[in-house]
Amino acid sequence: MYKNIENLYESFKEARIKERAFSYELWLSLLDEWKQSPLLDVSEIGQTYEGKPIHQVKFGVGPIHICAWSQMHGDEATATMALADIFLFLSQKGGDLSELREKLHQKITLFIIPRLNADGAERWTRETALGIDMNRDAGKLNSPEAKILHDWAHTINPLFSFNLHDQHRLYSVGNTTHQTHIALLATTGDESGTWTDSRLRAGKLANRLTKIVQEIYPNKIAKWTDEYNARAFGDYFQSQGFGLILLESGGAGWDLEKQSLRKTNACLLLDAFYAIATEEWKTEDIATYECLLTNERNIFDIKLINAPLNKNIRADIGLNICEEYVDGKIEFAWTLEEIGDLSIYSGLTEIDASNYQLNEHETIEKGKNYSSLQMTCNNQITFNLIDYTNKINQSK
Numbered sequence: 001m002y003k004n005i006e007n008l009y010e011s012f013k014e015a016r017i018k019e020r021a022f023s024y025e026l027w028l029s030l031l032d033e034w035k036q037s038p039l040l041d042v043s044e045i046g047q048t049y050e051g052k053p054i055h056q057v058k059f060g061v062g063p064i065h066i067c068a069w070s071q072m073h074g075d076e077a078t079a080t081m082a083l084a085d086i087f088l089f090l091s092q093k094g095g096d097l098s099e100l101r102e103k104l105h106q107k108i109t110l111f112i113i114p115r116l117n118a119d120g121a122e123r124w125t126r127e128t129a130l131g132i133d134m135n136r137d138a139g140k141l142n143s144p145e146a147k148i149l150h151d152w153a154h155t156i157n158p159l160f161s162f163n164l165h166d167q168h169r170l171y172s173v174g175n176t177t178h179q180t181h182i183a184l185l186a187t188t189g190d191e192s193g194t195w196t197d198s199r200l201r202a203g204k205l206a207n208r209l210t211k212i213v214q215e216i217y218p219n220k221i222a223k224w225t226d227e228y229n230a231r232a233f234g235d236y237f238q239s240q241g242f243g244l245i246l247l248e249s250g251g252a253g254w255d256l257e258k259q260s261l262r263k264t265n266a267c268l269l270l271d272a273f274y275a276i277a278t279e280e281w282k283t284e285d286i287a288t289y290e291c292l293l294t295n296e297r298n299i300f301d302i303k304l305i306n307a308p309l310n311k312n313i314r315a316d317i318g319l320n321i322c323e324e325y326v327d328g329k330i331e332f333a334w335t336l337e338e339i340g341d342l343s344i345y346s347g348l349t350e351i352d353a354s355n356y357q358l359n360e361h362e363t364i365e366k367g368k369n370y371s372s373l374q375m376t377c378n379n380q381i382t383f384n385l386i387d388y389t390n391k392i393n394q395s396k
């Protein structure tokens with residue numbers, strides 16, 4: 001089913017969303033359109049601390065309840081873009097995927113909160129307006145948004161639930177050179193990591209999703225460590241029997257706006273809903289999922305090997321792209337993250353700089369942001385950071 005959905009993705013892609021930090025005005029107009037759809041039931045279920053409405057989008061009349069929410073961390077919007085695609089798909093009529101839509105409609109009921117931490121989304125911060133990390137608030141429920149999420153899920157009592165996040169772009173699959181594109185976790189609901197019925201449901205579905213992602217992005221899928229954290233919603237909801245899967249979008253090379261991962265999210269979630277509606281998830285075991293390596297931090301964007309620090313000294317240099325949120329837009333810059341023996345790490349781009357010289361007036365400084373940096377060999381420019389900035393700009 002995944003391939004069928006992926007082949008038709010362009011027919012339901014919400015083309016007005018082009019980047020992660022899309023405007024609140026656009027979001028409100030999309031919500032208005034979804035409200036007009038006879039197939040979607042959009043309702044306000046509460047408000048953020050600053051009074052922004054929190055919406056539930058409901059679809060289907062089936063007996064199997066599924067919950068999903070996105071952007072409990074305000075600066076993690078990849079899955080929200082995918083949910084907009086999914087809402088467009090669910091509100092369409094006919095088309096080559098009409099049987100899928102009809103099956104979902106009859107067999108399951110979807111309850112989805114997109115862009116839960118709307119205050120943080122507008123500031124582009126992980127935390128809520130009160131500075132609270134919602135995903136460490138599952139026990140105390142100090143933030144109004146966490147209380148809403150908690151009460152909402154308990155009312156629905158889902159068989160499966162999806163906690164949708166973005167993770168740092170530079171996590172690696174174990175200590176390999178592979179950048180984690182997608183990470184999954186069938187969270188644990190207790191200290192000893194018991195495979196309860198709820199966790200096993202999540203694990204079996206994660207097993208199916210793992211096999212799909214391995215085909216699209218070989219070796220670029222990881223899992224999170226399954227240490228129990230009672231303050232995290234994923235772990236708490238597993239303890240309540242909600243069949244919880246954590247789905248994280250990581251990095252995707254130079255696709256810094258993560259439109260490729262948005263597509264993967266949209267198609268994966270629809271495939272997962274299909275597997276739940278048809279009960280195909282029951283035929284899975286958890287072996288493939290269990291074999292996934294965990295997320296580690298092993299890579300830099302650019303690793304310059306044996307680079308000049310000045311006229312006399314050489315060492316490896318690790319340069320990373322960093323993001324800044326300026327006037328409603330994400331801007332990218334370079335930061336010099338590490339200097340020294342970086343032989344245990346790898347770079348998405350690796351350059352042997354043994355014969356390079358530092359251009360006059362350039363300095364190498366840990367922690368400094370760079371807009372330009374040039375190195376030469378035989379008086380020719382051999383490394384020019386601008387070339388890589390151009391790659392960033394091309395990805396927009």
Ligand SMILES: [Zn+2]
Binds near residue numbers: 073076165166
């Ligand atoms: Zn997150």
